[in-house]
Each structure stands twice: as structure tokens, then as C-alpha cells.
Amino acid sequence: MKITTKFWMGIVVLILLSPLGLILPAHFKAGSAWGEWSADEIQKLTGYVPQGFAKLAGLWNAPMPDYAFRGWEEKGLSYLSFAYILSAILGIFIIVAIAYLIGKLLASKGD
Amino acid sequence: MHIPDGYLGPPTSGLFYVIMVPVWAAASKFVKKTLKASQVPLLAIGAAFSFVIMMFNVPIPGGSTGHAVGGVLVAILLGPWAACIAITVALVVQALLFGDGGITAIGANCFNMAFVLPFAGYYVYKAISHNAPVDSNRRVLAAGIAGYIGINVAALFAGVEFGVQPLLHHTANGQALYCPYGLNIAISAMSGEYLLIFGWIEAIVTALVVKYLQKQAPNMIQEKGRA
Numbered sequence A: 001m002k003i004t005t006k007f008w009m010g011i012v013v014l015i016l017l018s019p020l021g022l023i024l025p026a027h028f029k030a031g032s033a034w035g036e037w038s039a040d041e042i043q044k045l046t047g048y049v050p051q052g053f054a055k056l057a058g059l060w061n062a063p064m065p066d067y068a069f070r071g072w073e074e075k076g077l078s079y080l081s082f083a084y085i086l087s088a089i090l091g092i093f094i095i096v097a098i099a100y101l102i103g104k105l106l107a108s109k110g111d
Numbered sequence B: 001m002h003i004p005d006g007y008l009g010p011p012t013s014g015l016f017y018v019i020m021v022p023v024w025a026a027a028s029k030f031v032k033k034t035l036k037a038s039q040v041p042l043l044a045i046g047a048a049f050s051f052v053i054m055m056f057n058v059p060i061p062g063g064s065t066g067h068a069v070g071g072v073l074v075a076i077l078l079g080p081w082a083a084c085i086a087i088t089v090a091l092v093v094q095a096l097l098f099g100d101g102g103i104t105a106i107g108a109n110c111f112n113m114a115f116v117l118p119f120a121g122y123y124v125y126k127a128i129s130h131n132a133p134v135d136s137n138r139r140v141l142a143a144g145i146a147g148y149i150g151i152n153v154a155a156l157f158a159g160v161e162f163g164v165q166p167l168l169h170h171t172a173n174g175q176a177l178y179c180p181y182g183l184n185i186a187i188s189a190m191s192g193e194y195l196l197i198f199g200w201i202e203a204i205v206t207a208l209v210v211k212y213l214q215k216q217a218p219n220m221i222q223e224k225g226r227a
Helices: A003-017 A020-027 A039-046 A051-056 A077-106 B010-034 B037-053 B071-078 B080-098 B106-129 B137-163 B183-216
Strands: none
Touching: A003 A077, A003 B037, A003 B183, A020 A077, A039 A051, A077 B010, A077 B037, A077 B080, B010 B080, B010 B106, B037 B071, B037 B080, B071 B080, B071 B106, B071 B137, B071 B183, B080 B106, B106 B137, B137 B183
16 A cells, blocks of 8 residues: 555544544643633633734634534534534645645656 | 734734745745655645644643644655645644634744744754664654654744733733733743643654654655755
């Protein structure tokens, strides 16, 4: 088997295991990464929401915020795990397409 | 380590875009010279790997979370310039599609994770593995140390970028306008977490894959000119 085939299989395994990145933090009651708090969390930590932060934080409405569907924030872990896997698949499709495009544009012909 | 919108003041966000544009241009130039058509799938795999490994948030019980970036491994296999491009693609998709990392902070996040991390890791690996046989343990150790140092240098930069904000931007009564924590807290938090926990994950991932490739695809880790 070619090594690239093995790598792709590894990526598929990682996609299927990815919900661990959601479930383990929930299980161990870990919060946001340092410096990635929401306005509410900053308010709790420091007692105020920085004014510039308040203006910029909502600048971009990502189509699938936090690797989930909009409005799924209150759903259980099994729903969120499902959305997490779909996000991984969708993200990888787009990334692979872009990387191939860039690679084809840059790579020298021949081998 | 994905800095969201609102944590960096516009001058800092702008500065890192200004720094990254020539870096991306240089990366395209170097990769154009050295990337072979047969390596294009590896570039895509590298980007996909970095993207998915970043989804594995590792908890500090009762505390925060963090993750590996996988970027040092990509740099070892494809060279730091190609790694820069692969990780940039992953970070841009994370910001635009999933809101992971701010769009104003794409320059800063790419500087930390797509530039500092692969380059620091790559040169540490090169230095330690120099002249080591392809199947030697020194190569595995070099990969682990490179992963650990690469991600920790990146985390230190992120800590500084967070930490200078209250110095640069605050109200008359001393409230911060952007990131509320100064250099002391930001650097100890970021570096503390990565030195103690998350750095080891990057180290283990990098070392294990290099170990695997020594048997499965030794030609991939042979010393040669790379992109």
C-alpha cells in the first residue's frame, strides 16, 4: 500500500475520533482555551467587558461556529459529536481542494 | 492558541497581516522552486492533518483546553515553507468557516502557528538529527524535541501578543480595550500550559509519526533538499 493511502486512512481515523476533542473537555469540566473566552466569560473573569473587544468580537458570523450547526448550542454531546465529525469532513474537503489547487499551481511539472 | 476577534487591537492585527504577506509570498516562491508534482498530495494531507489534529482539544481538568498543531511534523516532511502554506490553509478555513480564530487575527495566528512554529521546529529537528541515520532513535528524539520547542515558541509569541494589548490600549481609568491581561499573566498562562501539557502532545505526535515512517517510508525522512 502506498504511504499516501496510509496517510489518508489515518486522516479518516482521526476524523472519526475527533469528538474526543469535545467529549474529554466536557467530561473533565474544562472551559475555554486561554484567551478564547466569550464576552460573558470575560465579564466573569475580570468584572467588565473591554470596549474594543465588545465592538470587534462579533465581527464575523461563521457559518458553523465552534464546529457545530447554528442553534445547536444547547443540544447534547451526541448531537454535537455528530456535528463535529461533519465539520471535520467538510473542513477537510475544502482544505484538501484548496491545497491541491495551490499545489498544482506551484509544483513543477514532471515527476 | 487561536486568537479570536477582539483580543488584539487593530494596530497589532494589521501589523501581523503586513508581516505575513511577504512571508506568504516567499513561501510561494520557495515552494514553487522545490515542490514536485508528486508531493502535491502530501501538501493536502499535511493541511488536512493539521486541521483535524487541532480539533483534539485536550482538557486540563477544571481548567482550560489546548491542542497540538501538527505543524512541526509537516515541516519535517515537506520543509518549513510548504508547511507554512499547508497550515495557513487550515487556519484560514478554521477562521472563516468555523469561527475558530478571528478574521482580524488571521495574520497573527498564521504568524504564530504557520510561520514561527514550523520554522522553529524544523531547525531544531535539523540541528539535532544532523547526520543521524534514517532509522536512528536520534531522529525520533529530534522530532519530539522539535515538536515541543516549535509549539512552545509559538505559544510564547501568542502570549506576548495578548499581553502587550493592555499596555497599548486602555481607557483613562485603566480598563483594557482588548485583551484584559498583561504580559505577566498572558505569558505565564500561555507558556505554562504549553510547557507543562500541550507541548508534550505536539512532541509525542511528531515523534510517533517519524518513528512510524522510519519503517514504512524511510525515503520521506531522508536528508535532502526540501520545499
